[in-house]
Amino acid sequence: xxxxxxxxxxxxxxxxxxxxxxxxxxxxxxxxxxxxxxxxxxxxxxxxxxxxxxxxxxxxxxxxxxxxxxxxxxxxxxxxxxxxxxxxxxxxxxxxxxxxxxxxxxxxxxxxxxxxxxxxxxxxxxxxxxxxxxxxxxxxxxxxxxxxxxxxxxxxxxxxxxxxxxxxxxxxxxxxxxxxxxxxxxxxxxxxxxxxxxxxxxxxxxxxxxxxxxxxxxxxxxxxxxxxxxxxxxxxxxxxxxxxxxxxxxxxxxxx
Numbered sequence: 707x708x709x710x711x712x713x714x715x716x717x718x719x720x721x722x723x724x725x726x727x728x729x730x731x732x733x734x735x736x737x738x739x740x741x742x743x744x745x746x747x748x749x750x751x752x753x754x755x756x757x758x759x760x761x762x763x764x765x766x767x768x769x770x771x772x773x774x775x776x777x778x779x780x781x782x783x784x785x786x787x788x789x790x791x792x793x794x795x796x797x798x799x800x801x802x803x804x805x806x807x808x809x810x811x812x813x814x815x816x817x818x819x820x821x822x823x824x825x826x827x828x829x830x831x832x833x834x835x836x837x838x839x840x841x842x843x844x845x846x847x848x849x850x851x852x853x854x855x856x857x858x859x860x861x862x863x864x865x866x867x868x869x870x871x872x873x874x875x876x877x878x879x880x881x882x883x884x885x886x887x888x889x890x891x892x893x894x895x896x897x898x899x900x901x902x903x904x905x906x907x908x909x910x911x912x913x914x915x916x917x918x919x920x921x922x923x924x925x926x927x928x929x930x931x932x933x934x935x936x937x938x939x940x941x942x943x944x945x946x947x948x949x950x951x952x953x954x955x956x957x958x959x960x961x962x
Contacts (some may be wrong), residue, residue: 821917830912861939887957
């Protein structure tokens with residue numbers, strides 16, 4: 707069984723940030739062999755959506771026109787695979803790196819730091835997409851597009867609609883999604899087969915860093931205390947995790 711003792715210092719701030727732990731009922735459901743396909747498929751699509759969210763964010767707020775096109779080109783093979791069933795594990799190999807530098811537009815009020823953090827996050831999410839797909843193929847799990855859970859869309863529905871508050875809310879939501887993902891990988895790892903368990907543990911450091919990056923960026927861009935807003939989304943997130951949910955997914959609530 708995987709030993710997570712070495713990761714307690716990494717997990718402690720995440721567990722403190724989240725307003726509730728993943729319920730045992732979800733873990734019990736998630737570890738059932740018959741639910742592995744759903745977990746893997748949803749995880750795969752979550753990696754793509756995490757990358758897309760970061761990409762949309764910097765395309766909207768920060769990068770110049772050439773960089774915007776480069777970002778779209780970067781995602782095309784992944785989106786072709788996920789949404790149009792074009793391509794394969796082989797055609798996606800080595801595609802997680804971007805060859806062109808992504809630069810800020812001249813009138814952007816947001817720093818190159820925002821871009822650099824998001825580009826690194828995208829690289830890692832796309833690499834994780836490939837790794838999940840490798841695991842799926844090794845286990846004979848056929849790819850199919852499945853609908854997203856209520857989790858992210860409910861959080862997004864609570865965003866403010868004026869800037870810069872919209873951007874700040876997006877970053878706070880990103881922090882919660884990454885933190886919850888990290889917490890759930892840690893919860894699930896001890897119950898999974900060795901190769902999946904090792905993979906989940908290997909994700910902990912990047913997910914924890916992504917959560918921190920989102921939170922730091924939100925605080926920097928706000929330039930003021932946003933603890934109340936962070937707590938607000940924390941309450942919504944905790945309710946989604948701790949209430950009954952008929953749609954079992956990686957970020958779902960208590961299985962109904």
